Amino acid sequence: MPHPGPKVVPLPAGRHVICMCGKTGNAPFCDGSHRGSGTSPTLLEVGAEGRNCAWCTCRTTGNPPWCDGSHKKLP
Helix, strand or coil, X not given: CCCCCCEXXXXXXXXXXXXXXXXXXXXXXXXXXXXXCCCCCEEEEECCCCEEEEECXXXXXXXXXXXXXXXXXXX
């Protein structure tokens, strides 16, 4: 069974707090579930035009939280 690809999310302009621990119930956004995990969220600033972002869902990317295509190399 192939691994899932990235989750593409349109983001409006502004600040967004991105989950890096994988425990959030609101992926890819942080909901505070990281507390006590030793992991901190990433702050993402999106310009006035907004953008589509491809979030890694397989957790093998070399550039978290962005998808870099690593899922294509998984068995």
